[in-house]
Amino acid sequence: MNRIAFSELEGRTVGYYVLLGCFVLLALVSVASAWTIEQQGHWITGMNNQTPWGLPHIFSVFFILSGAGAFVVAAMHSVFCRPLYRPVARLSGLLALALLVSGIAVLLLDLGRPERVTIAMTTFNFTSALSTNVFRYTAFMIAVGFYLWTTMEPRLDRYSRPLGIAAFLLGVLLATGIGAELGFLVARKAYDSAIMPPMFVAMSMAFGLACFILVLVAVFGATGRDLGGDLLPRLGRVLGLLVAAVLYFVVVKHVTGLYAAERRGVETFLLRDGGAVTSIFWIGQILLGGLVPLGLVFHPSWGRTRRGITAAAALVVVGAFAQLYVIIIGGQSYPLVLFPGMEVESSFFDGVIHSYRPTLVEAGLSIGAPGLAGILVLVGIRLLKFLPDRLPPAAAEEGPAPGA
Amino acid sequence: MTADGKGGTMEGTDTRRRRFLGAGLAAGGIALAPGVLLYVFGDDAAAREAGEPASASVRWGLLIDVNKCGIDCDICVTACVEEHGLEGRGRPATDPQWIRVVRVRDPRTGRRRSLPMLCQHCAYPPCVDVCPTGASFRRADGIVLVDRHLCIGCRYCMMACPYKARSFVHEEVENQKPYAPRGRGTVEACTLCVHRVDVGRVPACVEACAERGAGAMLFGDLKDGTSEIAKRVAAFPTTRVRDDLGLDTGVYYIGV
Amino acid sequence: MPPFGTFFAIFVLVLAGGLLSPAPGRAAGGVPLPAIATGNGEDCVEDPQVMRRWHMELLRHQRDETVRRGIRTKKYSLKECIACHAVKDAGGVPVTADDPRHFCRACHDYAAVRIDCFDCHASRPPDQKAKAPTAAVRAEAERR
Numbered sequence: 001m002n003r004i005a006f007s008e009l010e011g012r013t014v015g016y017y018v019l020l021g022c023f024v025l026l027a028l029v030s031v032a033s034a035w036t037i038e039q040q041g042h043w044i045t046g047m048n049n050q051t052p053w054g055l056p057h058i059f060s061v062f063f064i065l066s067g068a069g070a071f072v073v074a075a076m077h078s079v080f081c082r083p084l085y086r087p088v089a090r091l092s093g094l095l096a097l098a099l100l101v102s103g104i105a106v107l108l109l110d111l112g113r114p115e116r117v118t119i120a121m122t123t124f125n126f127t128s129a130l131s132t133n134v135f136r137y138t139a140f141m142i143a144v145g146f147y148l149w150t151t152m153e154p155r156l157d158r159y160s161r162p163l164g165i166a167a168f169l170l171g172v173l174l175a176t177g178i179g180a181e182l183g184f185l186v187a188r189k190a191y192d193s194a195i196m197p198p199m200f201v202a203m204s205m206a207f208g209l210a211c212f213i214l215v216l217v218a219v220f221g222a223t224g225r226d227l228g229g230d231l232l233p234r235l236g237r238v239l240g241l242l243v244a245a246v247l248y249f250v251v252v253k254h255v256t257g258l259y260a261a262e263r264r265g266v267e268t269f270l271l272r273d274g275g276a277v278t279s280i281f282w283i284g285q286i287l288l289g290g291l292v293p294l295g296l297v298f299h300p301s302w303g304r305t306r307r308g309i310t311a312a313a314a315l316v317v318v319g320a321f322a323q324l325y326v327i328i329i330g331g332q333s334y335p336l337v338l339f340p341g342m343e344v345e346s347s348f349f350d351g352v353i354h355s356y357r358p359t360l361v362e363a364g365l366s367i368g369a370p371g372l373a374g375i376l377v378l379v380g381i382r383l384l385k386f387l388p389d390r391l392p393p394a395a396a397e398e399g400p401a402p403g404a
Numbered sequence: 405m406t407a408d409g410k411g412g413t414m415e416g417t418d419t420r421r422r423r424f425l426g427a428g429l430a431a432g433g434i435a436l437a438p439g440v441l442l443y444v445f446g447d448d449a450a451a452r453e454a455g456e457p458a459s460a461s462v463r464w465g466l467l468i469d470v471n472k473c474g475i476d477c478d479i480c481v482t483a484c485v486e487e488h489g490l491e492g493r494g495r496p497a498t499d500p501q502w503i504r505v506v507r508v509r510d511p512r513t514g515r516r517r518s519l520p521m522l523c524q525h526c527a528y529p530p531c532v533d534v535c536p537t538g539a540s541f542r543r544a545d546g547i548v549l550v551d552r553h554l555c556i557g558c559r560y561c562m563m564a565c566p567y568k569a570r571s572f573v574h575e576e577v578e579n580q581k582p583y584a585p586r587g588r589g590t591v592e593a594c595t596l597c598v599h600r601v602d603v604g605r606v607p608a609c610v611e612a613c614a615e616r617g618a619g620a621m622l623f624g625d626l627k628d629g630t631s632e633i634a635k636r637v638a639a640f641p642t643t644r645v646r647d648d649l650g651l652d653t654g655v656y657y658i659g660v
Numbered sequence: 661m662p663p664f665g666t667f668f669a670i671f672v673l674v675l676a677g678g679l680l681s682p683a684p685g686r687a688a689g690g691v692p693l694p695a696i697a698t699g700n701g702e703d704c705v706e707d708p709q710v711m712r713r714w715h716m717e718l719l720r721h722q723r724d725e726t727v728r729r730g731i732r733t734k735k736y737s738l739k740e741c742i743a744c745h746a747v748k749d750a751g752g753v754p755v756t757a758d759d760p761r762h763f764c765r766a767c768h769d770y771a772a773v774r775i776d777c778f779d780c781h782a783s784r785p786p787d788q789k790a791k792a793p794t795a796a797v798r799a800e801a802e803r804r
Contacts, residue, residue, distance in 0.1 A: 041575030041588050048497040049571050052559035112557015112572065112589030115776075116537075120556050123537045130560050131536035186530060186649055187566035336568050338521065338645050339508050339660070346521070347496065348504040348568065458730035543730060551727050552780055580782045582739050587780030602730055 004087050004392060006152075006385035009223065016378065023374030030368020033361045034109040042112065045362040050354035051332040058324045059366035060107040062207060063373065064137075065178060065200065066320075067100025068171040069208025071144060072242075073235070075171075078147070078164025084231060087388035088216060089164075093148045094386050095212055096171070097141060098376035102369040104137060109365055129181040136174040143167035152385060175204035182327070189266040190331035195256075199249035203323070206242035210316035213239065215377060217310050219387065227306060229391055236309035240297040243316060247290045250323075266334045269353070270326060277330040280322045289319010329356050451604025458545040463654065464596055465546070465626040466610070467633045467642065470519045471659035472620035478505045480520045480621065483612030487597065488584040493575065500571035502594040503609055508660070519660060520609065520621070523548060523569035523594035524645065527652035531561035531570065531593075540591075546626075546654050547596045555590040562591060566646050569593045626654065694770040697763055699744040705735050719777075738777070743785040757783035 009016070037045060047054040073092035077085040085092075108117050125131045144167045150160035176197040183196030213235055220227045254271060257263040272278060293312035302308035333354045338344065344351035381387055452458070484503045485491060492499030503522040509515070525548045531540045532548065539554035540561045550561075550570075562570045570593045577587050583599040586592055597607035605611070606623045613621040624633035633656075636642075642656040704711055706718075722736040734740050745763040746754040755762050757778035760769060764783075768775050777783075 038589075042572065043493075043495060043498045043574035047559075048574070049500070049562070049568075050497065052562040052572060112559070112591070113555065116554075116556040119537050119554055120558075123554060125533075125535055125538045127533045128536045128560070130534065130558065134536075181560075182563075184534070185564050187564055332563070336566060338506065338567065341510075343509045343511055344506050346504050346506040348501045348521075349497070350504075350506050350521075350568070452730070454732050454734065456731065457725075541728065543728070545730070549727065553723060553727070577780070580780065582742075582782040582786045585780040585782065587776075590780070598730070602732055 005389040006090065006387060007389055008385055009382045009387060011378075011382035015222065016382075020375065020378050023371045023378065026367045026371025027375060028371075029364045030106070030109065030366070030371060033364030034114070034368075036361055037110075037365065038114065044359060045365075046356055046358040047362065050349045051329060051356040053328055053332065054356060055358040055362045056106050056110040056366045058321060058328055059369045060103045060110070061178060061324055061328065062320055063099045063103030063106070063369045065103075065175055065204040066208040066211045067096050067098070067103060068140065068174040068178075069096075069204030069206065070099055070212050071096040071167055071171045072205045072209055072238075073212050074147070074164060075168035076238070078161050079168050084234060087391050088212075088231070090148060090151050090386045091216065091219070091381070092212055093144050093151070093167075094380045095215055095377060096144055096208070097148075098373045098380065099208070099211060100137065100141065101376060102371075102373040105372055106366060106369045109368065110362075129177055129184055133174070133177045133181070136170065136177045140167065140170040140174050143170050171204070172201055175201040178204075182331070187336060188331055188334070189257075189263050189337065190270065190327070190334060193253065195249060195253050199246070199253065202242060202245040202249055203320070206239065206246050206316060207320045209235065209239050209242060210313040210320070213309060213313035214317070217306060217313075219377075219381065223387070225387070225390060227391070229393070231391060232306060232309050233304045236297040236303055236312060239309075239313060239316065240294055240303075243290055243293050246323075247286070247294075250285070250290075262340070265337070266331075269334050270330050274330060274333070274353075277326055277333060281326045281330070284322025285319050285326055288315050289322055293319070332356070452602060458543045458547075458602075460544040461627060463546040463626040464525070464601060465624065465633060465637075465654040465656065466596075466607075467622040467624075467636055467656045467658065468520060469620045469622075469658045470517055472618040473518050473520070474618060475507070475516060475518045477518065477617055479612050479617040480609035481505055483608045484594070487581070487608035488586070489577075489579065489581045495574075498572075498574040500573065500592060502569075502571065502592070517660065519657065521567060521569075521645070522609075522655065523565075523596075524567050524651070524653035524655045525594075525596060526654070529651065530564040530566065534560045534564040536560065543598075547598050547601070548593075549595055549598065550591055550593065552585065552587065552590040552592070557589040557591065559591060565593075566649055566651070691770065694766040696766050697745070697747045697761070699763075700746070701744055704744075705740075738781060739785075742781075742783065746785050754784035 045054065070092055073085050074089040074096075076082045077089040108114055111117065111120075120131075121134060124134070143163060147160060147163040147167045150156040150163055179197035179200030182191040183193055185191045213232070216235075217227065217232075219225075254267055257267040258271075270277060270281060274281070293315045296308050296312040296315075297303045299308065333356065335344075335349070335351055335354065338350065481501075481503055488502065490500050490502060503520050505518055506521045508517045508519065525542075525546055527542075527546070529540070529542055529548050532542050535541075536558060537554045537556055539551045539556070540548070541551060542548045557572070559572055562568075562572060570591050572591050573586060573588050575588055580586055584595075597605070597609075600607060606614075610621040610623040613619060622633050622636065624631040626634055626637065628634055637656055640658055642658050643660050644653045644656055645660070647653070706714070711718075718736045719738060719741075722733075722738070725731040725733075726737070742763075747759075747761050747763050749755050749759070749761070757765055759765065762783060764775060764777070
């Protein structure tokens, strides 16, 4: 087996510092926004009593899910024994940690009383998916941390497979927990469903892999590393499979919803009558986030080019935000049904579609997630040996080719 | 057995009747004593001693006769606002509402109803299930509350409540009532006027409806068979909102 | 060999500096001690020394008893503390926690320990209002 050499990024270029500075700026904007919201109160955001969760939660869920799912590349090496992915397994672990931590950070900054996060970390309610998520986050981060250590320390190499399996399973569990957070809610007709956890597992891997492809292409391109060979097309096809899985779950969820008379109201709202939500669903989530990337990665020629695969990954990220918008905002926009079949109205917005308009300050808060993730990745690849010097030649692949 | 067929001893007195009378008095005494004791000491026991904890032998509930609610009446709402200092800032999307009037119209018949909607104080509250810190909790006597000392303001309970009962405090609060502490960054909902209930009074909305409105609201102990509310819930057909969710709510409606 | 002599000398100097520095409030240039207003009534529910050390623990225990179990004893109740320790301004109106003369603020500002109790709790006693006749209203409500 070819020995792959890993090294830290030299990182003394102007480009590196400028990029790092940009991410630091985003993080500072986020902290300033969080401070403003804490001082003045949440009324300055677009979140209110009708839509208590908004843009920060969309970003937070995206980053947490992507964090759990970005580990899939390392899993393909350590769990599914595909040596093709060995050179990039470490970067996958780093990205998983960076994305997860960034998502949690934005979630905590949006709390009504963020200074009480210590209470959230010490007082638990085991019937609450949000509470038990704290354990899932911690377990995943510890497993990935130890996994990375075993990949970097040759004497511990024999533990990297068990730890990789553990981390992968914990990532699946984490995504399940996020899906359960919404799937357990009986109150809202858009959520109360057992399909949410498995759908979120598929989403986490698709979004995480899309983020990984974008980071891989960016880092290799910026450092002059060659990304030729089979790695990128293979990653592209795996992305296609995951996107197809997500589409499958989405179709099943909505068709089942349309079938049940009690859910037809919310489904027709999301799929036809929702205005912005409907457009975002069809154009953002299904078309740009699903069908176009599928077409790109499975195309005989575009699916083998760096541009095609990168475009597909970028579109999957766009589609991911669209999907989370439809789930989180769309699910809250449809009013709670207290008296089925009746028309209701009140001073508390019963019976009307709730509109949500994010303000600048909550956009500022949300932008801290990519900011922090960028800082963590850039600092990580400079401090430790995450990047392979070069990818091995294509002949180094030992296992049988995966399907597609 | 003696020759004359009567029991007891031949010599001396016939103790059968004495024993019978004694047993009868004892049985009667045992039967009457609890009633006598209740009469002397018992009450509907609405006011607890200050040092007594809330007890699970009590379940506070409301019965709302929607037939009596005036179409444009909102006395319960104004009473609640006044009691707890909930005056809004003119921002209806973020102002709190602990109780609200919901106007219902049947599109098939045109029949209109107006009814108060508030926290239903469920026996299996979804808000309690999802609260990450346990700030949302159900007291032993059935009142569902938010312990604002633990609330981190994540608003998950607001996502979980099927009745949209919870409000988030979106801005600084000043001049709080001493018996109703509330502040920015926490979630709140109807407390069933727990500060009144604990000293034997009724919730502000019920009191106002009785004094100034149609008397549509009744408060009491659902577990006490002698209470007015328990008797009426047993006697009249009542409904609970979204009863299909199986939450066993504490607010009953007549005429919805 | 590590320079134990040097470490020892530094240690003695630091210790001496700490011991010899002026106690707060006693020397010129120290932060003045807080002016703690005496409360109304005879004594506090506990000794001042006990209260200084334990008042937060007492309040925290009481709040759990009150909020979660509905026990409303008065001894450690925050409302009773505020009623007794209310500081009045020139017009005889109790000051709120925004005012540095507030009883809790006086000490907590000095100790630089931020409290957030009054984000939610009223920081001054309520105005005295006539209470509604409870039994009559309750009977009326039950009757209907």
